[in-house]
Amino acid sequence: MGGWAIAVHGGAGVDPNLPPQRQEEAKQLLTRCLNLGISALRSSLPAIDVVELVVRELESDPLFNSGRGSALTENGTVEMEASIMDGPKRRCGAVSGVTTVKNPISLARLVMDKSPHSYLAFSGAEEFAKQQGVEMVDNEYFITEDNVGMLKLAKEANSILYDYRIPIVGLESCGAAAESPILMNGLPISVYAPETVGCVVVDGQGRCAAATSTGGLMNKMTGRIGDSPLIGAGTYACDLCGVSCTGEGEAIIRGTLARDVAALMEYKELSLQDAADYVINKRLDEGKAGLIAVSKTGEVACGFNTNGMFRGCATEDGFMKVGIW
Amino acid sequence: MGWAIALHGGAGDIPKDLPPERRKPREATLRRCLEIGVAALKAHKSALDVVELVVRELENCPHFNAGRGSVLTTDGTVEMEASVMDGKTKNCGAVSGLTTVVNPISLARLVMEKTPHIYLAFDGAEAFAREQIDYTQPIKKAPKIAPVPEGDQIGTVGCVAIDTQGNLATATSTGGLVNKMVGRIGDTPIIGTGTYANNLCAVSATGKGESIIRATVGRDVAALMEYKGLSLEDAAAYVVEECAPKGTVGLVAVSATGEVTMAYNTTGMFRACATEAGHAELGIWSSESNE
Numbered sequence: 001m002g003g004w005a006i007a008v009h010g011g012a013g014v015d016p017n018l019p020p021q022r023q024e025e026a027k028q029l030l031t032r033c034l035n036l037g038i039s040a041l042r043s044s045l046p047a048i049d050v051v052e053l054v055v056r057e058l059e060s061d062p063l064f065n066s067g068r069g070s071a072l073t074e075n076g077t078v079e080m081e082a083s084i085m086d087g088p089k090r091r092c093g094a095v096s097g098v099t100t101v102k103n104p105i106s107l108a109r110l111v112m113d114k115s116p117h118s119y120l121a122f123s124g125a126e127e128f129a130k131q132q133g134v135e136m137v138d139n140e141y142f143i144t145e146d147n148v149g150m151l152k153l154a155k156e157a158n159s160i161l162y163d164y165r166i167p168i169v170g171l172e173s174c175g176a177a178a179e180s181p182i183l184m185n186g187l188p189i190s191v192y193a194p195e196t197v198g199c200v201v202v203d204g205q206g207r208c209a210a211a212t213s214t215g216g217l218m219n220k221m222t223g224r225i226g227d228s229p230l231i232g233a234g235t236y237a238c239d240l241c242g243v244s245c246t247g248e249g250e251a252i253i254r255g256t257l258a259r260d261v262a263a264l265m266e267y268k269e270l271s272l273q274d275a276a277d278y279v280i281n282k283r284l285d286e287g288k289a290g291l292i293a294v295s296k297t298g299e300v301a302c303g304f305n306t307n308g309m310f311r312g313c314a315t316e317d318g319f320m321k322v323g324i325w
Numbered sequence: 326m327g328w329a330i331a332l333h334g335g336a337g338d339i340p341k342d343l344p345p346e347r348r349k350p351r352e353a354t355l356r357r358c359l360e361i362g363v364a365a366l367k368a369h370k371s372a373l374d375v376v377e378l379v380v381r382e383l384e385n386c387p388h389f390n391a392g393r394g395s396v397l398t399t400d401g402t403v404e405m406e407a408s409v410m411d412g413k414t415k416n417c418g419a420v421s422g423l424t425t426v427v428n429p430i431s432l433a434r435l436v437m438e439k440t441p442h443i444y445l446a447f448d449g450a451e452a453f454a455r456e457q458i459d460y461t462q463p464i465k466k467a468p469k470i471a472p473v474p475e476g477d478q479i480g481t482v483g484c485v486a487i488d489t490q491g492n493l494a495t496a497t498s499t500g501g502l503v504n505k506m507v508g509r510i511g512d513t514p515i516i517g518t519g520t521y522a523n524n525l526c527a528v529s530a531t532g533k534g535e536s537i538i539r540a541t542v543g544r545d546v547a548a549l550m551e552y553k554g555l556s557l558e559d560a561a562a563y564v565v566e567e568c569a570p571k572g573t574v575g576l577v578a579v580s581a582t583g584e585v586t587m588a589y590n591t592t593g594m595f596r597a598c599a600t601e602a603g604h605a606e607l608g609i610w611s612s613e614s615n616e
Contacts, residue, residue, distance in 0.1 A: 090539045096510070097447060117502075117509045118535045122422060122447040124508010186441060223449015224442045225421075232517040232541040250443050254415040256517035256544045263545065267552035285415075 002298025003316030004041040006201045008033050008054060009302075010064040010310030012247040012290030013184040013192060014324055023324055025063060030312035030322045033057050037201065038314055047201040047209035047242070048086045048109075055082070055105040055211045058197035062144050064310070066197040067103060070142050070215020072151045073222045078142040080215050081229040082108045083119075087208035087237035087296075094229040097122035102135040105213045108229070110134065119229065142215070154219040157188055182307055184288055185217055185248050189307065192218065196228050198235070198244030202294040204316075208242035210235045210258070217249065227252035232259035240265045241272060243293040247306055251287020255279070261293055271295075276303040327601030328366040329487050329579045331587055332358055332379055334389045334595030335480035336531045336575025339609055341592070347388075348609070354386045355597040355607055362486065363599050372494035372527070373411050373434075376484040380407070380430040380496040383482035389595075390480030392428060395500020398507045405500050406514040407433045408444075412493030412522035419514035422447035426454045430498045433514075444514065480595070481513060483529030485522070485579045493527040493581060495520050495543075502534060512537035517544035525550050525581050526557055532574035532591060540568040546578055556580075561588040 008030055037054045045053075059067025070078045082104035083094035093112025096119070098104045110132050111120050120128050129136060182189040196214035203209075212235045214228040226249030227234035234245045236258030243258040252258075260283055264275035272295040279291070280303040290304025292311060300313040312322035334351055362379040370378075384392025395403045407429035408419035418437025421444070423429050435457050436445050445453055481499035488494075497520045499513045511534025512519035519530045521543025528543040542564055549560035557580040565574055565588040575589030577596060585598045587606070597607040 092539060094510075115506065116535075117506060117511075118538050119510040119515075120506060120508045121510055122508055124506055127507065221440065221442060221445065221449055221453070223445045223447055223452070225419075225444040225446055226442075230444075230515050230517075231538050232515070232544055236541075250441070253443050253516050254417060256521070256541070259517055259541045259544050260548065263548040263552060267548055 004202060004204050005294045005298045005300045005313070005315040006034060006037045006041065006050065006199065007292035007294060007300050007302060007313035008037070008058070008199045008311065009244065009246055009290065009292050010058065010197050012304045012309040013189060013288060013306040014308030014310065015190045016182070016307060017190065026310050026324065027322050029061055029063050030310060034312045034314050034320065034322070037199065041201070041203060044204060047203040047207045048084070050201045050203065051199045051209045051211035052084060052105055052109050054199040055197060055213050056103045059103050059105060059213055064197045065215045066213040068142050069144050069147065071218040072143065072147050074219050075222055076148070076151060077139055077222070078215055079222065080104045080142070080213070081225060082211070082213035083229045083231060083235040084108045084112060084211040085209065085231060085235050085237040086112070087239055087242055090238050092118050092231045094119040094231060095121065095125045096225050096229045097223070098125055099139045100126060100136045101129045102137050102141070105211050107134055118231070150218055154187055158186065158219060184306070187218060196234070196246040198246060198292060200242035200244050200292050200294045202242065202296055202298060206296045208237045208240070208294060208296055210237040210242035210244045212244045232256050234258060236262055238262050239296060241293055241295045243291055245289055245291040246309070247289025247304070248287045251284050252289050255283035255287065257283060257289060257291060261291065265295070272299045273301040276301040279303070280305050326583045328489050329583045329585045329598070329600040330359070330362045330366060330375065330484065331577035331579055331585045331598035332362065332383070332482070332484040332596065333529065333531055333575065333577045333587070334383065334482050336589045336591045336594035338572065338591060339593035341610060351388045351595055352607065354383065354388060355595060358382045359597040359599055359607065362484065366486065366488055369489050371490070372486040372488040372492045373409070375486045375488065376494045376496035377409060377430055377434055379484040380482055380498050381428045384428050384430060384498050389482050390500045391482040391498040396503035398505050400507050402507070403500060404507070405429045405498070406510060407496070407498035408514045408516060408520045409433045409437060409496045410494065410516060410520050410522040412524055412527050415523055417443055417516045419444040419516060420446065420450045421510050421514045422508070423450055423454070425451060430496050432457070443516070481531040483531060483577065485527040485529050485577055487527070487579045487581065487583055491581060493522050493524065493579060495522040495527040495529045497529045512542070517541050519543060521547055523547055526578055528576055528578040530574060530576040531594065536569045536573035540564065540574070542569065542574060542576060546576065557584045558586045561586045565590045
């Protein structure tokens with residue numbers, strides 16, 4: 001066994017003009033989360049507990065797009081989704097359309113542990129949350145001023161850009177796009193909220209787990225579900241590894257990204273990093289995404305074809321790194 | 326080579342003493358849908374068009390658990406879900422939590438073709454449906470169907486096809502698990518689990534949703550072919566026998582070379598298939614064809 005390892009992410013696709021202060025805040029949050037996870041691992045908490053507690057921390061902080069600080073739907077509300085997977089028996093839980101549950105990842109965990117199903121959504125998920133007595137808040141709790149502003153800019157950008165699959169013309173007049181021509185999911189990168197947070201862990205016993213949580217795409221249609229709650233797309237864990245993805249949801253779904261990392265290790269016997277690279281280079285076509293992964297032997301890997309990804313990782317032998325670019 | 330099509334009406338613990346009045350209508354529907362699909366393929370319709378029209382037919386039949394005839398949630402309501410995937414482009418569409426849409430599979434296709442998203446659910450999906458007046462006709466109330474007898478509730482439907490141009494597609498539709506919690510989503514709309522297609526194969530699965538999700542059935546059949554070089558038949562057999570507990574999963578699949586396979590680890594699976602080469606099959610249990 002190679003010891004424990006942990007990786008976290010706060011989303012792929014970063015505005016190259018992100019102010020240094022924001023970059024610093026992001027790095028501090030990632031570091032804090034890593035340290036939380038590391039303490040938990042040192043106290044022998046199993047991987048499934050560690051990924052949950054780290055993602056809860058990321059959800060509670062308004063900096064990244066999950067829980068508080070989630071991107072807003074076209075109606076200005078928040079609809080969150082999350083999934084969690086426990087490698088050893090490939091048990092999983094997912095939720096979508098969550099509007100009043102303070103920590104969606106914990107609700108996903110309850111779906112896995114306390115319901116006969118794997119995935120609950122919208123009013124059914126909220127009802128289950130009430131029955132389970134999880135902490136519930138008003139939808140306003142999740143909405144930040146920053147994101148209200150972002151939504152306005154996103155609507156402005158989309159009114160010019162009707163279908164993001166069509167090449168962009170005329171975007172130069174949109175103030176937001178003037179700063180940077182990079183687009184993700186049809187939005188200029190300065191308004192695109194990187195879509196997710198996630199954590200993958202392998203504990204001292206070689207058990208892997210993965211967890212992902214998001215508010216989804218800024219200005220999304222209400223009811224739109226992305227990759228984060230979809231097992232095999234945004235999240236996957238099995239005996240061999242744990243994977244969490246972020247980026248353009250549609251590209252991640254089509255590429256069944258998280259499952260493919262594991263499938264490459266399982267069926268083609270690639271190493272963790274080779275599998276991660278293969279998936280990023282070959283499974284995304286025109287799409288933009290990133291992922292973090294750990295293997296049961298204590299390795300950690302990440303890959304992304306986006307402009308940056310907020311991430312951090314640490315292994316038992318003392319290695320620790322936090323980065324954006 | 327050449328076209329090929331396979332369709333299913335659900336895998337599960339189908340009792341061998343299923344009374345004729347519950348068996349024959351389903352066999353008749355499978356036969357009719359197979360004929361419709363084959364005719365469309367012979368008329369050079371695209372695989373995507375073929376799987377959609379076959380699944381619409383299956384949805385309209387009240388004897389299967391999809392569209393009309395969907396099983397009920399614990400609240401006695403209907404919540405349908407479906408997904409479609411185009412092997413050539415890997416474009417996909419999915420819907421969940423539908424209550425008034427007559428043909429969920431068509432709404433899934435509209436999500437794929439008319440929105441920048443892949444998956445819409447519940448109120449958002451219903452709102453989108455109301456904006457699309459061509460394909461779907463929202464009905465005010467789910468039609469009253471007699472309660473399904475105990476033990477007879479399986480019946481997710483699906484269809485896979487390869488057309489005369491060599492393109493693959495898959496479509497799957499369901500009312501979900503009988504007595505499911507409101508808001509429960511199964512494998513059917515989760516791309517890579519209940520449904521998957523790329524340029525190697527197209528897969529539609531049925532059975533216990535939670536097991537199919539865990540085993541990422543659709544994607545795994547394709548991954549075994551791609552990464553381990555297994556044939557379609559071997560890949561499907563492996564997934565069904567090794568990757569999910571007995572009694573939980575069935576699937577139909579076609580490959581880019583026109584092969585067809587229908588595999589299940591349950592007592593039976595309502596199924597039918599045909600290939601341009603002349604092979605045709607319709608059945609419920611193993612090594613029996615019910616003429």
